[in-house]
Amino acid sequence: MPDSTALPAAIRPxxxxxxxxxxxxxxxxxxxxxxxxxxxxxxxxxxxxxxxxNETFALSQxxxxxxxxxxxVVFGSRFxxxxxxxxxxxGLLGPPLVIVTILATLYERFGDLETLGRILAGITAAxxxxxxxxxxxxxxxxxxxxWNSAPVIAILAFVGVAIMHWPLPYVFLGLAPFSVGxxxxxx
Amino acid sequence: xxxxxxxxxxxxxxxxxxxAVGGANAAIPEMHRxxxxxxxxxxxxxxxxxxAISQxxxxxxxxxxxLIGYHVAGLxxxxxxxxxxxxxxxxxxxxxARTWDRFKDAPWRMAIQGGLVPLSLGLIAxxxxxxxxTADHNVYAGLVTAATAAVAFFTRxxxxxxxxxxxxxxxSGWL
Numbered sequence: 001m002p003d004s005t006a007l008p009a010a011i012r013p014x015x016x017x018x019x020x021x022x023x024x025x026x027x028x029x030x031x032x033x034x035x036x037x038x039x040x041x042x043x044x045x046x047x048x049x050x051x052x053x054n055e056t057f058a059l060s061q062x063x064x065x066x067x068x069x070x071x072x073v074v075f076g077s078r079f080x081x082x083x084x085x086x087x088x089x090x091g092l093l094g095p096p097l098v099i100v101t102i103l104a105t106l107y108e109r110f111g112d113l114e115t116l117g118r119i120l121a122g123i124t125a126a127x128x129x130x131x132x133x134x135x136x137x138x139x140x141x142x143x144x145x146x147w148n149s150a151p152v153i154a155i156l157a158f159v160g161v162a163i164m165h166w167p168l169p170y171v172f173l174g175l176a177p178f179s180v181g182x183x184x185x186x187x
Numbered sequence: 188x189x190x191x192x193x194x195x196x197x198x199x200x201x202x203x204x205x206x207a208v209g210g211a212n213a214a215i216p217e218m219h220r221x222x223x224x225x226x227x228x229x230x231x232x233x234x235x236x237x238x239a240i241s242q243x244x245x246x247x248x249x250x251x252x253x254l255i256g257y258h259v260a261g262l263x264x265x266x267x268x269x270x271x272x273x274x275x276x277x278x279x280x281x282x283x284a285r286t287w288d289r290f291k292d293a294p295w296r297m298a299i300q301g302g303l304v305p306l307s308l309g310l311i312a313x314x315x316x317x318x319x320x321t322a323d324h325n326v327y328a329g330l331v332t333a334a335t336a337a338v339a340f341f342t343r344x345x346x347x348x349x350x351x352x353x354x355x356x357x358x359s360g361w362l
Contacts, residue, residue: 078284129334
């Protein structure tokens with residue numbers, strides 16, 4: 001298993017690049033930033049392998065708070081400590097805050113969201129499709145490996161949250177010991 | 188002083204952030220309860236519109252917190268709310284990331300990491316499913332989702348083109 005610790009100096013780009021990368025991910029997001037973060041970090045910049053990305057994102061997901069925000073802090077801190085974390089976070093939050101403030105001002109003045117709502121319906125449907133594609137990409141390596149318990153765990157987590165509507169903390173606490181135990185044995 | 192909306196919002200969102208496992212959308216019902224039912228900061232309709240604005244604007248969904256703050260107390264309110272909602276969890280994420288990296292070769296860390304990946308995948312799949320159930324309320328919307336998924340999986344086209352096309356289809360009123 002590759003380690004996903006601090007990046008080697010050779011591929012550590014300037015902080016400005018980190019800022020703009022996260023700003024771009026954020027602006028493209030529309031409710032699901034994960035596909036865009038993966039595209040930027042794995043496919044375009046090649047700052048991480050797909051496997052490292054999955055592991056880092058998994059860690060961010062089990063911290064409280066929005067996943068993508070946690071991810072920007074975890075990724076940024078590997079990049080450049082406190083400064084790196086702050087820069088990635090600023091890139092992620094700054095531009096959308098400006099845009100949303102403008103929208104809020106327009107809303108307070110005009111208050112008509114009919115047209116906006118229609119366009120949004122289309123974009124949300126597409127954003128969902130994008131997330132489905134990422135799930136498929138992340139699942140492919142896990143499901144192709146033989147004698148592997150990962151698909152069982154993934155399917156149980158999916159069923160627990162999506163179909164049974166059990167609270168996420170219960171599903172997590174119920175499955176994590178088995179999943180980690182199996183990974184320990186396989187090690 | 189303690190009854191100032193800024194102080195209340197700062198304390199409330201800082202507390203909420205630490206319980207918001209599963210992201211901002213998981214905390215929406217709780218925010219609605221406080222902003223509409225408990226404090227009467229806004230009407231039901233206003234809250235729904237804010238949710239729509241936070242969805243249509245680019246960026247993480249947690250941005251709805253800034254909208255609530257803006258509505259209650261202007262720019263200062265927006266700044267206070269987003270800082271309170273992100274500050275504690277970011278500090279925690281930073282500390283965990285540091286500790287995590289210090290034990291990069293420890294076998295227990297590799298086992299935990301290896302064990303979390305499939306769980307993470309299942310949960311992302313679940314949120315895609317939940318999103319699809321909200322977004323795809325008719326056949327056409329379902330087709331847009333399926334087509335986007337297929338194109339994004341098999342090609343490397345910039346997804347913004349797919350969003351633009353979907354926005355136009357939405358504007359036509361079919362969805």
